[in-house]
Amino acid sequence: MTQTLSRLPALTPPAAELPARAEALRAEVREFLSDERAAGAWTPRSDVWLSGWDEDFTRRLAARGWLGMTIPTEYGGHGASPLDRYVVTEELLAAGAPVAAHWVADRQIGPSLLRHGTEAQRRKYLPGIAAGEVYFGIGMSEPDSGSDLASVRSRATKVDGGWSLSGTKVWTSGGHHAHAFFALVRTSPPEEGKRHSGLSQLIVDLRADGVTIRPIPLLTGAHHFNEVVFDDAFVPDDMVLGEVGSGWGQVTGELAFERSGPERFLSTFPLLAALVGELSGADLGPAGRRELGSLVARLWALRRMSLAVAGSLASGQAPELAAAVVKDLGTRFENEIIDAARLLVSVPPDPGAEGGYARLLADAVLHAPGFTLRGGTNEVLRGIVARGLGLR
Amino acid sequence: MTVPVVDPDLVELAASVFADATDDNLWDTLEQTGLARLAVAEDAGGSGGSLLDLAAVLVEAGAAAAWAPLAETDLACRLAATAGLEVPAGPLTFALDAPLSVDRDTVSGTLARVPWGRSAAAVVALGGGSVVVLDPATATVVEGTNVAEEPRDTLTWSSAAATVAAAPDGAAAEFALRAALSRSLLLAGAARGALTRAVGYAGEREQFGRPIGRFQAIQQQLALAAAEVAAGGAAAESAARVVVRDGITAPTAELAVAAAKVRTGQAATEVARVAHQVHGAIGFTREHDLRLTTTRLWAWRDEDGTDGDWAQRIGDLTLAAGADGLWPLVTA
Numbered sequence: 045m046t047q048t049l050s051r052l053p054a055l056t057p058p059a060a061e062l063p064a065r066a067e068a069l070r071a072e073v074r075e076f077l078s079d080e081r082a083a084g085a086w087t088p089r090s091d092v093w094l095s096g097w098d099e100d101f102t103r104r105l106a107a108r109g110w111l112g113m114t115i116p117t118e119y120g121g122h123g124a125s126p127l128d129r130y131v132v133t134e135e136l137l138a139a140g141a142p143v144a145a146h147w148v149a150d151r152q153i154g155p156s157l158l159r160h161g162t163e164a165q166r167r168k169y170l171p172g173i174a175a176g177e178v179y180f181g182i183g184m185s186e187p188d189s190g191s192d193l194a195s196v197r198s199r200a201t202k203v204d205g206g207w208s209l210s211g212t213k214v215w216t217s218g219g220h221h222a223h224a225f226f227a228l229v230r231t232s233p234p235e236e237g238k239r240h241s242g243l244s245q246l247i248v249d250l251r252a253d254g255v256t257i258r259p260i261p262l263l264t265g266a267h268h269f270n271e272v273v274f275d276d277a278f279v280p281d282d283m284v285l286g287e288v289g290s291g292w293g294q295v296t297g298e299l300a301f302e303r304s305g306p307e308r309f310l311s312t313f314p315l316l317a318a319l320v321g322e323l324s325g326a327d328l329g330p331a332g333r334r335e336l337g338s339l340v341a342r343l344w345a346l347r348r349m350s351l352a353v354a355g356s357l358a359s360g361q362a363p364e365l366a367a368a369v370v371k372d373l374g375t376r377f378e379n380e381i382i383d384a385a386r387l388l389v390s391v392p393p394d395p396g397a398e399g400g401y402a403r404l405l406a407d408a409v410l411h412a413p414g415f416t417l418r419g420g421t422n423e424v425l426r427g428i429v430a431r432g433l434g435l436r
Numbered sequence: 437m438t439v440p441v442v443d444p445d446l447v448e449l450a451a452s453v454f455a456d457a458t459d460d461n462l463w464d465t466l467e468q469t470g471l472a473r474l475a476v477a478e479d480a481g482g483s484g485g486s487l488l489d490l491a492a493v494l495v496e497a498g499a500a501a502a503w504a505p506l507a508e509t510d511l512a513c514r515l516a517a518t519a520g521l522e523v524p525a526g527p528l529t530f531a532l533d534a535p536l537s538v539d540r541d542t543v544s545g546t547l548a549r550v551p552w553g554r555s556a557a558a559v560v561a562l563g564g565g566s567v568v569v570l571d572p573a574t575a576t577v578v579e580g581t582n583v584a585e586e587p588r589d590t591l592t593w594s595s596a597a598a599t600v601a602a603a604p605d606g607a608a609a610e611f612a613l614r615a616a617l618s619r620s621l622l623l624a625g626a627a628r629g630a631l632t633r634a635v636g637y638a639g640e641r642e643q644f645g646r647p648i649g650r651f652q653a654i655q656q657q658l659a660l661a662a663a664e665v666a667a668g669g670a671a672a673e674s675a676a677r678v679v680v681r682d683g684i685t686a687p688t689a690e691l692a693v694a695a696a697k698v699r700t701g702q703a704a705t706e707v708a709r710v711a712h713q714v715h716g717a718i719g720f721t722r723e724h725d726l727r728l729t730t731t732r733l734w735a736w737r738d739e740d741g742t743d744g745d746w747a748q749r750i751g752d753l754t755l756a757a758g759a760d761g762l763w764p765l766v767t768a
């Protein structure tokens with residue numbers, strides 16, 4: 045009983061190697077980070093790209109030329125390759141350094157402005173992003189629009205010289221510190237049968253009149269999430285990003301940058317490193333060594349996959365399926381580290397500890413639900429994979 | 437930076453040979469097309485291809501569940517060559533940690549579970565500091581199989597003639613890695629083969645008036661399996677590249693190969709589970725071809741070092757690196 049086998053689509057881009065130049069850069073970043081740690085500038089933490097907001101640290105990175113790396117020099121950036129940026133970001137995350145302040149701006153806002161922004165918008169924001177002075181949030185989700193992002197209800201109505209914006213965005217990470225975000229809003233009713241039409245991205249100044257920001261405490265009580273309410277907020281015409289009506293395509297492009305980077309499998313790496321520290325002196329039997337080794341094998345494989353996607357993005361492709369796979373596997377891996385940490389070491393998590401294993405474990409446990417939700421849930425990602433396989 | 441690439445024509449050729457040949461004529465076809473000794477040097481009777489060429493072909497062989505000792509022949513040729521020994525034409529096999537007693541040029545002892553032992557033209561064995569080329573025709577053969585019904589035979593020689601040479605230092609460690617790398621590539625292929633079948637079946641089988649692949653529960657399962665196929669494939673391919681870049685004796689190669697064997701072993705388990713679940717009862721029958729890839733996934737994950745063995749090796753490397761050395765270990 046032989047069936048004809050059709051070919052599967054490529055599930056990962058070809059393997060990529062980092063250029064020698066990027067490896068030299070890695071050594072510089074490591075030295076910088078080890079000096080920072082020696083000076084006690086910060087304590088390594090889990091999930092730093094959500095919760096480690098430290099504007100001084102961000103400016104020190106900028107001073108080294110490690111923000112806005114891929115932004116052209118004419119806009120204050122460094123004209124470096126995305127693979128150079130990859131190396132810097134993975135080193136920062138592995139070290140558990142406080143990168144939240146610049147994270148969104150550096151990761152997706154810079155590339156989006158370069159792709160869709162006007163000359164004036166680029167001049168307004170890019171130099172500040174590269175200098176570590178201008179911070180962005182993400183204005184996509186709403187109370188009734190999560191996975192079904194195209195159903196957003198915030199609407200912008202044309203007025204003289206611009207748009208009048210009403211509606212509510214939620215889960216805006218860092219919105220209380222950020223200067224602006226790109227809000228995905230409806231600018232006209234959807235055309236018949238085309239629910240992705242009529243959406244636009246507006247650059248919203250989060251300190252403008254008519255914009256109210258309220259905290260939505262996380263389950264820990266910490267303030268990272270916000271609700272952002274627009275009450276007839278005025279957005280001038282020159283703050284429309286890209287084309288009016290092309291918001292959906294632009295947002296999906298932005299998500300490609302969001303999905304396959306090292307932050308999708310390194311959120312709990314500092315806990316894994318601490319686990320190795322705890323186990324190094326201990327007499328770990330074969331079962332424990334196997335548990336640890338199998339985690340490191342998963343990490344090694346994930347990083348190679350993520351690098352392959354980065355290589356493909358750098359060459360101008362948009363490997364949507366492969367990025368979804370990395371994020372699905374990577375965010376589950378972040379949870380597996382917690383399982384192993386609990387299995388192999390008998391230390392209860394302690395959210396009140398200053399640092400160390402008990403604190404890293406507590407932060408990881410309490411932040412874990414977010415790993416497989418943010419940036420598109422794992423179920424939604426698997427839907428993308430299923431579509432890539434031709435099943436839907 | 438440019439990365440070495442494999443000629444797509446070679447992959448096409450291999451895929452078509454594996455798809456079209458029967459079990460009976462596959463080996464002859466592999467010899468005629470130069471695939472049988474693809475990565476063996478030309479002056480040693482091979483095709484002079486690279487390890488990356490071989491890697492790509494092994495993935496295809498695994499995907500097609502090819503009935504041929506392709507990896508074994510390559511390893512046997514390499515092992516003999518490191519000791520300066522000649523090997524005969526035809527399919528070959530190899531054994532590591534061989535408990536043989538060597539007396540000048542006669543050899544005695546038993547090798548258990550030798551892949552394809554019954555049909556190999558020669559067994560190249562490494563043990564006790566020697567490399568030995570033996571003829572299975574001079575052995576007592578007790579036939580056995582792995583769970584995929586591939587030959588895994590027990591061969592006993594008593595004072596049989598053999599060619600013998602001293603093994604170079606480090607050969608045992610090197611060939612354990614080479615064998616694990618080949619097995620990882622075969623596993624990566626078999627996982628892709630099983631997924632390809634499952635996706636195809638989900639598009640054809642109808643229940644409740646529609647193809648089962650329209651059900652989200654099936655889609656989510658297949659997406660999980662696809663992620664495993666992707667991870668196993670990326671790990672095996674990357675390991676081959678690290679071996680080419682740094683050499684098999686480099687510490688980076690040890691981690692890469694161990695990680696590839698563990699990751700493809702993990703993928704094997706999940707992909708076989710999903711592929712069978714999606715196929716329902718028909719996939720659990722002898723007449724259905726799904727078993728060709730899934731039984732190989734179950735067999736191969738435990739051969740050339742189980743994923744547990746290699747995970748333990750990585751565990752040891754990790755503990756030796758310590759908390760501060762873990763990240764440099766992973767990124768080297």
Ligand SMILES: Cc1cc2nc3c(=O)[nH]c(=O)nc-3n(C[C@H](O)[C@H](O)[C@H](O)COP(=O)(O)OP(=O)(O)OC[C@H]3O[C@@H](n4cnc5c(N)ncnc54)[C@H](O)[C@@H]3O)c2cc1C
Binds near residue numbers: 186189413
């Ligand atoms: C830590 C964190 C930070 C975030 N930061 C931001 C931010 O800065 N800006 C921003 O805009 N958003 C942000 N988000 C929101 C995030 O994008 C949403 O949580 C996510 O898109 C899911 O939407 P939801 O939470 O409304 O869940 P829902 O969409 O309501 O989903 C609930 C459950 O239903 C499942 N589900 C939904 N639809 C389907 C389907 N079609 N098939 C199968 N299952 C389905 C989901 O997988 C999930 O398990 C953040 C979220 C987290 C957790």
